[in-house]
Amino acid sequence: MLIPLNDLSDPRVRDFTQLKDVNLRKSFEAERGLYLAESFSVIARALAAGHQPRSVLTNRHWLGRLQETLGSRAGDIPIFVAEEEQLTRLTGFSMHRGAIAAMERPALPELDEVLSEARAVLILEDLVDHTNVGAAIRSAAAMGFDAILTSPHCADPLYRRAVRVSMGTVFSLPWTQISAWPDTSALKNRGFIxxxxxxxxxxxxxxxxxxxxxxxxxxxxxxxxxxxxxxxGPGMTKQALASCDQLVKIPLSHGVDSLNVAAAGAVACYAVSQALGTFTQDN
Structure with a gap:
Protein backbone atom coordinates (compact mmCIF):
# COMPACT_ATOMS: atom_id res chain seq x y z
CA MET A 1 0.00 0.00 0.00
CA LEU A 2 1.85 3.06 -1.29
CA ILE A 3 1.47 6.33 0.60
CA PRO A 4 3.25 9.47 -0.69
CA LEU A 5 4.67 11.33 2.30
CA ASN A 6 4.01 15.03 1.90
CA ASP A 7 3.94 16.10 5.54
CA LEU A 8 6.80 15.10 7.86
CA SER A 9 4.53 15.61 10.84
CA ASP A 10 2.14 12.95 9.58
CA PRO A 11 1.31 10.89 12.72
CA ARG A 12 1.38 7.69 10.67
CA VAL A 13 5.21 7.87 10.46
CA ARG A 14 5.88 8.63 14.10
CA ASP A 15 7.41 5.17 14.49
CA PHE A 16 10.33 6.68 12.58
CA THR A 17 10.36 10.13 14.13
CA GLN A 18 8.95 10.71 17.60
CA LEU A 19 10.04 7.39 19.03
CA LYS A 20 13.72 6.79 19.76
CA ASP A 21 15.00 3.21 19.96
CA VAL A 22 14.65 3.12 23.74
CA ASN A 23 10.98 4.15 23.44
CA LEU A 24 10.29 1.77 20.58
CA ARG A 25 10.90 -1.11 22.98
CA LYS A 26 7.99 0.13 25.10
CA SER A 27 5.59 1.38 22.45
CA PHE A 28 2.00 1.03 23.65
CA GLU A 29 0.83 0.66 20.06
CA ALA A 30 2.36 -2.81 19.77
CA GLU A 31 2.02 -5.62 22.25
CA ARG A 32 5.75 -5.94 22.93
CA GLY A 33 7.12 -2.76 21.36
CA LEU A 34 8.89 -2.16 18.07
CA TYR A 35 12.32 -2.22 16.52
CA LEU A 36 13.72 -0.74 13.30
CA ALA A 37 15.09 -2.95 10.52
CA GLU A 38 17.33 -1.05 8.09
CA SER A 39 18.30 -2.26 4.58
CA PHE A 40 16.69 -4.76 2.22
CA SER A 41 18.72 -7.74 3.42
CA VAL A 42 17.88 -7.08 7.08
CA ILE A 43 14.18 -6.61 6.30
CA ALA A 44 14.21 -9.84 4.29
CA ARG A 45 15.81 -11.74 7.20
CA ALA A 46 13.26 -10.30 9.63
CA LEU A 47 10.39 -11.40 7.38
CA ALA A 48 11.92 -14.85 6.94
CA ALA A 49 12.05 -15.16 10.74
CA GLY A 50 8.31 -14.49 10.89
CA HIS A 51 8.50 -10.95 12.26
CA GLN A 52 5.60 -8.64 11.48
CA PRO A 53 6.17 -5.22 9.84
CA ARG A 54 3.97 -2.25 10.78
CA SER A 55 5.17 0.09 8.04
CA VAL A 56 8.13 0.80 5.77
CA LEU A 57 9.86 4.02 4.72
CA THR A 58 11.69 4.40 1.39
CA ASN A 59 12.19 6.70 -1.60
CA ARG A 60 10.90 6.19 -5.11
CA HIS A 61 14.28 5.10 -6.47
CA TRP A 62 14.25 1.98 -4.25
CA LEU A 63 10.55 1.26 -4.45
CA GLY A 64 10.82 -1.63 -6.91
CA ARG A 65 13.46 -3.43 -4.90
CA LEU A 66 11.49 -2.91 -1.71
CA GLN A 67 8.35 -4.38 -3.25
CA GLU A 68 10.40 -7.35 -4.43
CA THR A 69 11.73 -7.81 -0.88
CA LEU A 70 8.25 -7.64 0.64
CA GLY A 71 6.80 -9.98 -1.97
CA SER A 72 3.12 -10.78 -1.51
CA ARG A 73 2.99 -8.58 1.61
CA ALA A 74 3.70 -5.40 -0.35
CA GLY A 75 0.02 -4.69 -0.88
CA ASP A 76 -0.86 -5.00 2.81
CA ILE A 77 1.95 -3.05 4.47
CA PRO A 78 1.88 0.78 4.51
CA ILE A 79 4.87 1.90 2.40
CA PHE A 80 5.64 5.60 2.88
CA VAL A 81 7.48 7.09 -0.08
CA ALA A 82 9.44 10.34 0.33
CA GLU A 83 12.32 12.24 -1.24
CA GLU A 84 15.85 11.54 0.03
CA GLU A 85 16.12 14.93 1.74
CA GLN A 86 12.78 14.34 3.47
CA LEU A 87 13.92 10.94 4.70
CA THR A 88 17.07 12.42 6.24
CA ARG A 89 15.08 15.15 7.97
CA LEU A 90 12.50 12.63 9.13
CA THR A 91 14.84 9.99 10.58
CA GLY A 92 17.78 12.17 11.58
CA PHE A 93 20.33 10.17 9.57
CA SER A 94 21.24 9.50 5.94
CA MET A 95 19.12 6.58 4.83
CA HIS A 96 21.41 5.21 2.13
CA ARG A 97 20.49 1.56 2.60
CA GLY A 98 17.26 1.90 0.67
CA ALA A 99 14.54 1.31 3.24
CA ILE A 100 13.75 1.07 6.92
CA ALA A 101 10.89 -0.89 8.45
CA ALA A 102 9.14 -0.56 11.79
CA MET A 103 8.76 -4.14 13.00
CA GLU A 104 6.80 -5.55 15.92
CA ARG A 105 9.10 -7.10 18.50
CA PRO A 106 8.63 -10.84 18.98
CA ALA A 107 8.36 -12.21 22.50
CA LEU A 108 11.69 -13.41 23.87
CA PRO A 109 11.78 -17.19 24.23
CA GLU A 110 12.36 -18.92 27.57
CA LEU A 111 15.91 -19.95 28.45
CA ASP A 112 14.99 -23.65 28.28
CA GLU A 113 13.78 -23.24 24.72
CA VAL A 114 16.96 -21.44 23.61
CA LEU A 115 19.26 -24.02 25.19
CA SER A 116 17.27 -27.16 24.37
CA GLU A 117 19.33 -28.21 21.33
CA ALA A 118 22.35 -25.93 21.69
CA ARG A 119 25.96 -27.04 22.08
CA ALA A 120 27.66 -23.68 21.63
CA VAL A 121 26.26 -20.52 23.19
CA LEU A 122 27.68 -16.99 23.30
CA ILE A 123 26.93 -14.87 26.37
CA LEU A 124 27.28 -11.08 26.12
CA GLU A 125 27.81 -9.54 29.54
CA ASP A 126 27.03 -5.81 29.79
CA LEU A 127 28.33 -4.83 26.33
CA VAL A 128 27.37 -1.18 25.91
CA ASP A 129 28.33 -0.56 22.29
CA HIS A 130 25.59 -1.62 19.87
CA THR A 131 28.13 -2.06 17.07
CA ASN A 132 30.03 -4.61 19.16
CA VAL A 133 26.80 -6.40 20.04
CA GLY A 134 25.84 -6.67 16.37
CA ALA A 135 29.34 -7.75 15.32
CA ALA A 136 29.53 -10.40 18.05
CA ILE A 137 26.16 -11.85 17.04
CA ARG A 138 27.17 -11.92 13.38
CA SER A 139 30.43 -13.70 14.23
CA ALA A 140 28.65 -16.25 16.45
CA ALA A 141 26.22 -17.05 13.64
CA ALA A 142 28.96 -17.28 11.02
CA MET A 143 31.11 -19.54 13.21
CA GLY A 144 28.35 -22.06 13.86
CA PHE A 145 27.19 -21.08 17.35
CA ASP A 146 23.64 -22.06 18.23
CA ALA A 147 22.34 -19.25 20.45
CA ILE A 148 22.99 -15.92 22.12
CA LEU A 149 22.33 -14.93 25.73
CA THR A 150 22.56 -11.37 27.02
CA SER A 151 22.93 -10.06 30.55
CA PRO A 152 20.22 -7.68 31.85
CA HIS A 153 22.51 -4.66 31.33
CA CYS A 154 23.70 -5.58 27.84
CA ALA A 155 22.87 -3.24 24.96
CA ASP A 156 19.75 -4.20 23.05
CA PRO A 157 20.41 -6.67 20.17
CA LEU A 158 17.37 -5.19 18.38
CA TYR A 159 18.65 -1.62 18.50
CA ARG A 160 18.80 -0.33 14.91
CA ARG A 161 22.61 -0.22 14.71
CA ALA A 162 23.03 -3.63 16.31
CA VAL A 163 20.57 -5.19 13.88
CA ARG A 164 22.28 -3.51 10.93
CA VAL A 165 25.81 -4.55 11.96
CA SER A 166 24.64 -8.11 12.60
CA MET A 167 23.30 -8.09 9.02
CA GLY A 168 20.06 -9.48 10.40
CA THR A 169 21.70 -12.61 11.84
CA VAL A 170 20.10 -11.64 15.15
CA PHE A 171 16.95 -13.08 13.55
CA SER A 172 18.71 -16.32 12.59
CA LEU A 173 19.99 -17.33 16.03
CA PRO A 174 17.74 -17.99 19.01
CA TRP A 175 18.47 -15.43 21.72
CA THR A 176 17.11 -14.29 25.02
CA GLN A 177 18.11 -12.46 28.16
CA ILE A 178 19.49 -14.48 31.06
CA SER A 179 17.79 -12.58 33.85
CA ALA A 180 19.54 -14.41 36.69
CA TRP A 181 23.01 -13.45 35.47
CA PRO A 182 25.69 -13.98 36.72
CA ASP A 183 24.09 -17.13 38.13
CA THR A 184 25.25 -19.80 35.68
CA SER A 185 23.62 -22.77 37.42
CA ALA A 186 20.95 -23.09 34.71
CA LEU A 187 23.71 -23.56 32.13
CA LYS A 188 25.78 -25.93 34.27
CA ASN A 189 22.71 -28.04 35.07
CA ARG A 190 22.31 -28.55 31.33
CA GLY A 191 25.91 -29.72 31.01
CA PHE A 192 27.46 -26.54 29.67
CA ILE A 193 31.08 -25.66 30.39
CA GLY A 233 37.42 -2.14 28.58
CA PRO A 234 36.89 -3.63 32.06
CA GLY A 235 35.95 -7.07 30.78
CA MET A 236 33.89 -9.52 32.80
CA THR A 237 32.61 -8.60 36.24
CA LYS A 238 34.16 -10.27 39.31
CA GLN A 239 30.91 -12.12 39.94
CA ALA A 240 30.85 -13.48 36.39
CA LEU A 241 34.51 -14.51 36.57
CA ALA A 242 33.79 -16.44 39.75
CA SER A 243 30.83 -18.22 38.15
CA CYS A 244 32.87 -19.62 35.22
CA ASP A 245 34.19 -23.17 35.07
CA GLN A 246 37.21 -22.04 33.09
CA LEU A 247 38.87 -18.75 32.13
CA VAL A 248 40.40 -18.58 28.66
CA LYS A 249 42.70 -16.10 26.92
CA ILE A 250 43.75 -15.65 23.31
CA PRO A 251 47.54 -15.71 22.73
CA LEU A 252 48.66 -12.47 21.08
CA SER A 253 51.86 -11.19 19.47
CA HIS A 254 53.59 -7.94 18.42
CA GLY A 255 53.04 -6.43 21.85
CA VAL A 256 49.25 -6.36 21.47
CA ASP A 257 47.73 -6.81 24.92
CA SER A 258 44.07 -7.28 23.97
CA LEU A 259 41.54 -7.41 21.15
CA ASN A 260 38.31 -5.55 20.56
CA VAL A 261 35.59 -7.57 22.26
CA ALA A 262 33.82 -8.43 19.00
CA ALA A 263 37.10 -9.48 17.35
CA ALA A 264 37.99 -11.63 20.35
CA GLY A 265 34.56 -13.20 20.16
CA ALA A 266 35.00 -14.07 16.50
CA VAL A 267 38.36 -15.76 17.13
CA ALA A 268 37.08 -17.71 20.12
CA CYS A 269 33.80 -18.74 18.47
CA TYR A 270 35.64 -20.16 15.47
CA ALA A 271 38.14 -22.07 17.60
CA VAL A 272 35.47 -23.52 19.89
CA SER A 273 33.14 -24.55 17.07
CA GLN A 274 36.03 -26.26 15.28
CA ALA A 275 36.93 -28.15 18.46
CA LEU A 276 33.32 -29.21 19.05
CA GLY A 277 32.92 -30.21 15.41
CA THR A 278 29.85 -28.02 15.04
CA PHE A 279 31.19 -25.67 12.38
CA THR A 280 29.83 -26.29 8.88
CA GLN A 281 30.64 -24.10 5.90
CA ASP A 282 27.67 -23.15 3.75
CA ASN A 283 29.63 -22.49 0.56
Missing part, protein backbone atom coordinates in the same frame (compact mmCIF):
# COMPACT_ATOMS: atom_id res chain seq x y z
CA UNK A 194 30.97 -21.94 31.15
CA UNK A 195 34.17 -20.41 29.75
CA UNK A 196 34.95 -16.73 30.14
CA UNK A 197 37.37 -14.83 27.92
CA UNK A 198 39.57 -12.96 30.38
CA UNK A 199 43.10 -11.63 30.72
CA UNK A 200 43.71 -13.45 33.97
CA UNK A 201 46.59 -15.36 35.51
CA UNK A 202 44.14 -18.21 36.05
CA UNK A 203 43.23 -18.35 32.35
CA UNK A 204 44.48 -21.09 30.07
CA UNK A 205 45.17 -20.42 26.40
CA UNK A 206 42.41 -20.80 23.84
CA UNK A 207 44.33 -23.55 21.97
CA UNK A 208 44.73 -25.48 25.24
CA UNK A 209 41.04 -25.13 26.05
CA UNK A 210 40.02 -26.26 22.57
CA UNK A 211 42.40 -29.21 22.70
CA UNK A 212 40.59 -30.39 25.85
CA UNK A 213 37.24 -30.06 24.06
CA UNK A 214 38.51 -31.93 21.02
CA UNK A 215 39.88 -34.70 23.21
CA UNK A 216 36.42 -35.18 24.73
CA UNK A 217 34.87 -35.31 21.27
CA UNK A 218 37.39 -37.93 20.17
CA UNK A 219 36.40 -40.04 23.19
CA UNK A 220 32.80 -40.01 22.00
CA UNK A 221 31.52 -37.25 24.27
CA UNK A 222 29.58 -34.17 23.18
CA UNK A 223 30.74 -31.28 25.37
CA UNK A 224 28.69 -28.10 25.41
CA UNK A 225 30.22 -24.65 25.81
CA UNK A 226 28.84 -21.31 26.96
CA UNK A 227 31.44 -18.70 26.00
CA UNK A 228 31.28 -15.40 27.89
CA UNK A 229 32.39 -12.00 26.56
CA UNK A 230 32.70 -9.18 29.09
CA UNK A 231 32.06 -5.51 28.54
CA UNK A 232 34.40 -3.26 26.55
Missing amino acids: VAGLALSEQAISLPEFCACLQSQVERGKQPKVALVLGTE
Whole structure:
Protein backbone atom coordinates (compact mmCIF):
# COMPACT_ATOMS: atom_id res chain seq x y z
CA MET A 1 0.00 0.00 0.00
CA LEU A 2 1.85 3.06 -1.29
CA ILE A 3 1.47 6.33 0.60
CA PRO A 4 3.25 9.47 -0.69
CA LEU A 5 4.67 11.33 2.30
CA ASN A 6 4.01 15.03 1.90
CA ASP A 7 3.94 16.10 5.54
CA LEU A 8 6.80 15.10 7.86
CA SER A 9 4.53 15.61 10.84
CA ASP A 10 2.14 12.95 9.58
CA PRO A 11 1.31 10.89 12.72
CA ARG A 12 1.38 7.69 10.67
CA VAL A 13 5.21 7.87 10.46
CA ARG A 14 5.88 8.63 14.10
CA ASP A 15 7.41 5.17 14.49
CA PHE A 16 10.33 6.68 12.58
CA THR A 17 10.36 10.13 14.13
CA GLN A 18 8.95 10.71 17.60
CA LEU A 19 10.04 7.39 19.03
CA LYS A 20 13.72 6.79 19.76
CA ASP A 21 15.00 3.21 19.96
CA VAL A 22 14.65 3.12 23.74
CA ASN A 23 10.98 4.15 23.44
CA LEU A 24 10.29 1.77 20.58
CA ARG A 25 10.90 -1.11 22.98
CA LYS A 26 7.99 0.13 25.10
CA SER A 27 5.59 1.38 22.45
CA PHE A 28 2.00 1.03 23.65
CA GLU A 29 0.83 0.66 20.06
CA ALA A 30 2.36 -2.81 19.77
CA GLU A 31 2.02 -5.62 22.25
CA ARG A 32 5.75 -5.94 22.93
CA GLY A 33 7.12 -2.76 21.36
CA LEU A 34 8.89 -2.16 18.07
CA TYR A 35 12.32 -2.22 16.52
CA LEU A 36 13.72 -0.74 13.30
CA ALA A 37 15.09 -2.95 10.52
CA GLU A 38 17.33 -1.05 8.09
CA SER A 39 18.30 -2.26 4.58
CA PHE A 40 16.69 -4.76 2.22
CA SER A 41 18.72 -7.74 3.42
CA VAL A 42 17.88 -7.08 7.08
CA ILE A 43 14.18 -6.61 6.30
CA ALA A 44 14.21 -9.84 4.29
CA ARG A 45 15.81 -11.74 7.20
CA ALA A 46 13.26 -10.30 9.63
CA LEU A 47 10.39 -11.40 7.38
CA ALA A 48 11.92 -14.85 6.94
CA ALA A 49 12.05 -15.16 10.74
CA GLY A 50 8.31 -14.49 10.89
CA HIS A 51 8.50 -10.95 12.26
CA GLN A 52 5.60 -8.64 11.48
CA PRO A 53 6.17 -5.22 9.84
CA ARG A 54 3.97 -2.25 10.78
CA SER A 55 5.17 0.09 8.04
CA VAL A 56 8.13 0.80 5.77
CA LEU A 57 9.86 4.02 4.72
CA THR A 58 11.69 4.40 1.39
CA ASN A 59 12.19 6.70 -1.60
CA ARG A 60 10.90 6.19 -5.11
CA HIS A 61 14.28 5.10 -6.47
CA TRP A 62 14.25 1.98 -4.25
CA LEU A 63 10.55 1.26 -4.45
CA GLY A 64 10.82 -1.63 -6.91
CA ARG A 65 13.46 -3.43 -4.90
CA LEU A 66 11.49 -2.91 -1.71
CA GLN A 67 8.35 -4.38 -3.25
CA GLU A 68 10.40 -7.35 -4.43
CA THR A 69 11.73 -7.81 -0.88
CA LEU A 70 8.25 -7.64 0.64
CA GLY A 71 6.80 -9.98 -1.97
CA SER A 72 3.12 -10.78 -1.51
CA ARG A 73 2.99 -8.58 1.61
CA ALA A 74 3.70 -5.40 -0.35
CA GLY A 75 0.02 -4.69 -0.88
CA ASP A 76 -0.86 -5.00 2.81
CA ILE A 77 1.95 -3.05 4.47
CA PRO A 78 1.88 0.78 4.51
CA ILE A 79 4.87 1.90 2.40
CA PHE A 80 5.64 5.60 2.88
CA VAL A 81 7.48 7.09 -0.08
CA ALA A 82 9.44 10.34 0.33
CA GLU A 83 12.32 12.24 -1.24
CA GLU A 84 15.85 11.54 0.03
CA GLU A 85 16.12 14.93 1.74
CA GLN A 86 12.78 14.34 3.47
CA LEU A 87 13.92 10.94 4.70
CA THR A 88 17.07 12.42 6.24
CA ARG A 89 15.08 15.15 7.97
CA LEU A 90 12.50 12.63 9.13
CA THR A 91 14.84 9.99 10.58
CA GLY A 92 17.78 12.17 11.58
CA PHE A 93 20.33 10.17 9.57
CA SER A 94 21.24 9.50 5.94
CA MET A 95 19.12 6.58 4.83
CA HIS A 96 21.41 5.21 2.13
CA ARG A 97 20.49 1.56 2.60
CA GLY A 98 17.26 1.90 0.67
CA ALA A 99 14.54 1.31 3.24
CA ILE A 100 13.75 1.07 6.92
CA ALA A 101 10.89 -0.89 8.45
CA ALA A 102 9.14 -0.56 11.79
CA MET A 103 8.76 -4.14 13.00
CA GLU A 104 6.80 -5.55 15.92
CA ARG A 105 9.10 -7.10 18.50
CA PRO A 106 8.63 -10.84 18.98
CA ALA A 107 8.36 -12.21 22.50
CA LEU A 108 11.69 -13.41 23.87
CA PRO A 109 11.78 -17.19 24.23
CA GLU A 110 12.36 -18.92 27.57
CA LEU A 111 15.91 -19.95 28.45
CA ASP A 112 14.99 -23.65 28.28
CA GLU A 113 13.78 -23.24 24.72
CA VAL A 114 16.96 -21.44 23.61
CA LEU A 115 19.26 -24.02 25.19
CA SER A 116 17.27 -27.16 24.37
CA GLU A 117 19.33 -28.21 21.33
CA ALA A 118 22.35 -25.93 21.69
CA ARG A 119 25.96 -27.04 22.08
CA ALA A 120 27.66 -23.68 21.63
CA VAL A 121 26.26 -20.52 23.19
CA LEU A 122 27.68 -16.99 23.30
CA ILE A 123 26.93 -14.87 26.37
CA LEU A 124 27.28 -11.08 26.12
CA GLU A 125 27.81 -9.54 29.54
CA ASP A 126 27.03 -5.81 29.79
CA LEU A 127 28.33 -4.83 26.33
CA VAL A 128 27.37 -1.18 25.91
CA ASP A 129 28.33 -0.56 22.29
CA HIS A 130 25.59 -1.62 19.87
CA THR A 131 28.13 -2.06 17.07
CA ASN A 132 30.03 -4.61 19.16
CA VAL A 133 26.80 -6.40 20.04
CA GLY A 134 25.84 -6.67 16.37
CA ALA A 135 29.34 -7.75 15.32
CA ALA A 136 29.53 -10.40 18.05
CA ILE A 137 26.16 -11.85 17.04
CA ARG A 138 27.17 -11.92 13.38
CA SER A 139 30.43 -13.70 14.23
CA ALA A 140 28.65 -16.25 16.45
CA ALA A 141 26.22 -17.05 13.64
CA ALA A 142 28.96 -17.28 11.02
CA MET A 143 31.11 -19.54 13.21
CA GLY A 144 28.35 -22.06 13.86
CA PHE A 145 27.19 -21.08 17.35
CA ASP A 146 23.64 -22.06 18.23
CA ALA A 147 22.34 -19.25 20.45
CA ILE A 148 22.99 -15.92 22.12
CA LEU A 149 22.33 -14.93 25.73
CA THR A 150 22.56 -11.37 27.02
CA SER A 151 22.93 -10.06 30.55
CA PRO A 152 20.22 -7.68 31.85
CA HIS A 153 22.51 -4.66 31.33
CA CYS A 154 23.70 -5.58 27.84
CA ALA A 155 22.87 -3.24 24.96
CA ASP A 156 19.75 -4.20 23.05
CA PRO A 157 20.41 -6.67 20.17
CA LEU A 158 17.37 -5.19 18.38
CA TYR A 159 18.65 -1.62 18.50
CA ARG A 160 18.80 -0.33 14.91
CA ARG A 161 22.61 -0.22 14.71
CA ALA A 162 23.03 -3.63 16.31
CA VAL A 163 20.57 -5.19 13.88
CA ARG A 164 22.28 -3.51 10.93
CA VAL A 165 25.81 -4.55 11.96
CA SER A 166 24.64 -8.11 12.60
CA MET A 167 23.30 -8.09 9.02
CA GLY A 168 20.06 -9.48 10.40
CA THR A 169 21.70 -12.61 11.84
CA VAL A 170 20.10 -11.64 15.15
CA PHE A 171 16.95 -13.08 13.55
CA SER A 172 18.71 -16.32 12.59
CA LEU A 173 19.99 -17.33 16.03
CA PRO A 174 17.74 -17.99 19.01
CA TRP A 175 18.47 -15.43 21.72
CA THR A 176 17.11 -14.29 25.02
CA GLN A 177 18.11 -12.46 28.16
CA ILE A 178 19.49 -14.48 31.06
CA SER A 179 17.79 -12.58 33.85
CA ALA A 180 19.54 -14.41 36.69
CA TRP A 181 23.01 -13.45 35.47
CA PRO A 182 25.69 -13.98 36.72
CA ASP A 183 24.09 -17.13 38.13
CA THR A 184 25.25 -19.80 35.68
CA SER A 185 23.62 -22.77 37.42
CA ALA A 186 20.95 -23.09 34.71
CA LEU A 187 23.71 -23.56 32.13
CA LYS A 188 25.78 -25.93 34.27
CA ASN A 189 22.71 -28.04 35.07
CA ARG A 190 22.31 -28.55 31.33
CA GLY A 191 25.91 -29.72 31.01
CA PHE A 192 27.46 -26.54 29.67
CA ILE A 193 31.08 -25.66 30.39
CA VAL A 194 30.97 -21.94 31.15
CA ALA A 195 34.17 -20.41 29.75
CA GLY A 196 34.95 -16.73 30.14
CA LEU A 197 37.37 -14.83 27.92
CA ALA A 198 39.57 -12.96 30.38
CA LEU A 199 43.10 -11.63 30.72
CA SER A 200 43.71 -13.45 33.97
CA GLU A 201 46.59 -15.36 35.51
CA GLN A 202 44.14 -18.21 36.05
CA ALA A 203 43.23 -18.35 32.35
CA ILE A 204 44.48 -21.09 30.07
CA SER A 205 45.17 -20.42 26.40
CA LEU A 206 42.41 -20.80 23.84
CA PRO A 207 44.33 -23.55 21.97
CA GLU A 208 44.73 -25.48 25.24
CA PHE A 209 41.04 -25.13 26.05
CA CYS A 210 40.02 -26.26 22.57
CA ALA A 211 42.40 -29.21 22.70
CA CYS A 212 40.59 -30.39 25.85
CA LEU A 213 37.24 -30.06 24.06
CA GLN A 214 38.51 -31.93 21.02
CA SER A 215 39.88 -34.70 23.21
CA GLN A 216 36.42 -35.18 24.73
CA VAL A 217 34.87 -35.31 21.27
CA GLU A 218 37.39 -37.93 20.17
CA ARG A 219 36.40 -40.04 23.19
CA GLY A 220 32.80 -40.01 22.00
CA LYS A 221 31.52 -37.25 24.27
CA GLN A 222 29.58 -34.17 23.18
CA PRO A 223 30.74 -31.28 25.37
CA LYS A 224 28.69 -28.10 25.41
CA VAL A 225 30.22 -24.65 25.81
CA ALA A 226 28.84 -21.31 26.96
CA LEU A 227 31.44 -18.70 26.00
CA VAL A 228 31.28 -15.40 27.89
CA LEU A 229 32.39 -12.00 26.56
CA GLY A 230 32.70 -9.18 29.09
CA THR A 231 32.06 -5.51 28.54
CA GLU A 232 34.40 -3.26 26.55
CA GLY A 233 37.42 -2.14 28.58
CA PRO A 234 36.89 -3.63 32.06
CA GLY A 235 35.95 -7.07 30.78
CA MET A 236 33.89 -9.52 32.80
CA THR A 237 32.61 -8.60 36.24
CA LYS A 238 34.16 -10.27 39.31
CA GLN A 239 30.91 -12.12 39.94
CA ALA A 240 30.85 -13.48 36.39
CA LEU A 241 34.51 -14.51 36.57
CA ALA A 242 33.79 -16.44 39.75
CA SER A 243 30.83 -18.22 38.15
CA CYS A 244 32.87 -19.62 35.22
CA ASP A 245 34.19 -23.17 35.07
CA GLN A 246 37.21 -22.04 33.09
CA LEU A 247 38.87 -18.75 32.13
CA VAL A 248 40.40 -18.58 28.66
CA LYS A 249 42.70 -16.10 26.92
CA ILE A 250 43.75 -15.65 23.31
CA PRO A 251 47.54 -15.71 22.73
CA LEU A 252 48.66 -12.47 21.08
CA SER A 253 51.86 -11.19 19.47
CA HIS A 254 53.59 -7.94 18.42
CA GLY A 255 53.04 -6.43 21.85
CA VAL A 256 49.25 -6.36 21.47
CA ASP A 257 47.73 -6.81 24.92
CA SER A 258 44.07 -7.28 23.97
CA LEU A 259 41.54 -7.41 21.15
CA ASN A 260 38.31 -5.55 20.56
CA VAL A 261 35.59 -7.57 22.26
CA ALA A 262 33.82 -8.43 19.00
CA ALA A 263 37.10 -9.48 17.35
CA ALA A 264 37.99 -11.63 20.35
CA GLY A 265 34.56 -13.20 20.16
CA ALA A 266 35.00 -14.07 16.50
CA VAL A 267 38.36 -15.76 17.13
CA ALA A 268 37.08 -17.71 20.12
CA CYS A 269 33.80 -18.74 18.47
CA TYR A 270 35.64 -20.16 15.47
CA ALA A 271 38.14 -22.07 17.60
CA VAL A 272 35.47 -23.52 19.89
CA SER A 273 33.14 -24.55 17.07
CA GLN A 274 36.03 -26.26 15.28
CA ALA A 275 36.93 -28.15 18.46
CA LEU A 276 33.32 -29.21 19.05
CA GLY A 277 32.92 -30.21 15.41
CA THR A 278 29.85 -28.02 15.04
CA PHE A 279 31.19 -25.67 12.38
CA THR A 280 29.83 -26.29 8.88
CA GLN A 281 30.64 -24.10 5.90
CA ASP A 282 27.67 -23.15 3.75
CA ASN A 283 29.63 -22.49 0.56
